[in-house]
Amino acid sequence: MNCTTAHEMWSKLHSVYDLKSEESLALVQKQFFEFKWSHDGGIAHHISSLEQLANKMDKLGGKIPKSMLITRILSTLPTKFNFFHSAWDSTEQSKRTLENLTTRLLTEELRFGSQENVEDESKVALVSGKFAGKKNRFGKSSSADSVTRCSLCRKNNHTFKDWTENWTKRH
Structure with missing residues (x-):
């Protein structure tokens, strides 16, 4: 002005x-x-x-x-990549390029993703298998015909998986 x-x-x-x-x-x-x-x-x-x-x-x-x-x-x-520093340091000097670093880090990220999926599946298997083969208070084995009990809220007629699916739908 x-x-x-x-x-x-x-x-x-x-x-x-x-x-x-x-x-x-x-x-x-x-x-x-x-x-x-x-x-x-x-x-x-x-x-x-x-x-x-x-x-x-x-x-x-x-x-x-x-x-x-x-x-x-x-x-x-992040700390989950701490091991990567050693791997990178052991790489030949001529191969320590930005392109090579990017490729290797993206590959590691993909591995982390697939490992997390396997770990999540293992956790679900552990939770659902936790009560498999247990006997109820009358000495009878659990079966598909018996009442199911949620391992989270301890209420009958639904499972932990049902509870989490319903919770996910509501939120």
């Missing part, structure tokens, strides 16, 4: 919104070094977010080496 010429306006806009200012670089560097794992996304989201910050720094004149980006990715992984 205070500028009288187009040149003054351009200069003012340039000084306010200049992407190459040191303040902008400092802010992006701060974001990069304070970056933490977010539970909202997976490995791909995590790596992509850090790469975006590295690209912003590069555009602002603060280029960082790929090795620093790789180190930052590794240092911000």
Whole structure:
């Protein structure tokens, strides 16, 4: 509003919104070094977010080496990836690339997902098998004809699985 010429306006806009200012670089560097794992996304989201910050720094004149980006990715992984650091350290130096790191981390994430599914199925099997073969208070074995009892709420005529399915539908 205070500028009288187009040149003054351009200069003012340039000084306010200049992407190459040191303040902008400092802010992006701060974001990069304070970056933490977010539970909202997976490995791909995590790596992509850090790469975006590295690209912003590069555009602002603060280029960082790929090795620093790789180190930052590794240092911000959740604890379930702690074993991965040893595996990565044992990798040949020539194969320690960002692409290789991304591929290996995505593979590990898939393995975690399949292991969690197996563990969940095992937990259901343990809960449902907990009362299998037990005798009731009259000395009779449990069978399909007998009254079923929920292992969670201890009420009759439904099972833990029924209870969780109904709860999931309601919520």
